[in-house]
Amino acid sequence: MPVRFLRNASELADVSMESPLPVAVTNAKPIPADPLLIATTTVTTTTGRDLMENTNAETPTLDNCGQYRKLVWFYFRAGSATTTYRILARAADLSGLPLGTGWQQLAQATLPGAANEWGRIEIPTTGDGYYDQYRIEVHRTDGANYTLVSKLVGVR
């Protein structure tokens, strides 16, 4: 005998995959957003230098990020020098090796904000990520070296 319940206040419906019983979830917890990296970077004029101050173009700033729909980059910049950032991404095979050399460039722009200001950048800006590796490069194009404190959070 099918189990029936009152749906939408007036409709009697059989319980099925398409019309499951309404339930109130108790003790549910939010899906965590993971802090993936907290780094302090001295922003210089050197191009191709990532948040870890690494200049090897093939080294990712973040690895094993395939589970994240989006990364959110929070930062606090101590200086006002005009700064260019570049966000690169790529996929890896089951061994963690990149499918090929090089990167797909997701973004390149001027880092928003002035001295002693906060910023927030979503990676990617639109749509979903799910890339395995990311490389985030910053360099200034004028002014003086300054400190950039970053936090990257992975959102599922």
Next chain:
Amino acid sequence: MSAERITRREMLKRLIIAPVGAAVLTTLEVREAAACQQRYYEPYFVAVLWEGRTRCDSLWRNLTGDVVPILPTVRGATPYDRLYWTGYALGNAPVNVNMRVWARAVDLNGMPLGNGWRAVGQATIQTPPLRWFRVEIPEGHWDEYRIEVRSATPRLVYSRLIGSQGYWKE
């Protein structure tokens, strides 16, 4: 004009199978089809992050009542895509409350990455007396938020801050 006595059940059946006029159909708007293609946000988890009352006055005051700019209203808000602040202001005068929202990120020890806050936004809530209001804070995943209120006319605001996680659906 002739009358017919029918049962309630029979009347319902006739109503259900009654034909819809073609003339009506041709004038139906087609906006619904486009609406289905618009992306919309569907929350799958919500949590109450803070609930209480705030005595608003001429000072920029945290929802928790303090006027110390370094103190957050909520901590541990990282998982949430967006926040909703829903409230109700007591008093017979029209509501005219200024609000502003600040946010910041913290390191693994809970220390802010830098000084001050990021200004997420500010607004003025103006409603007739004894009405509900709701403010959506779409910039999510910050670790800490500070929500400040100010009102030239002192008043009491009951409010609740909710964090939500959701998906964008097509």
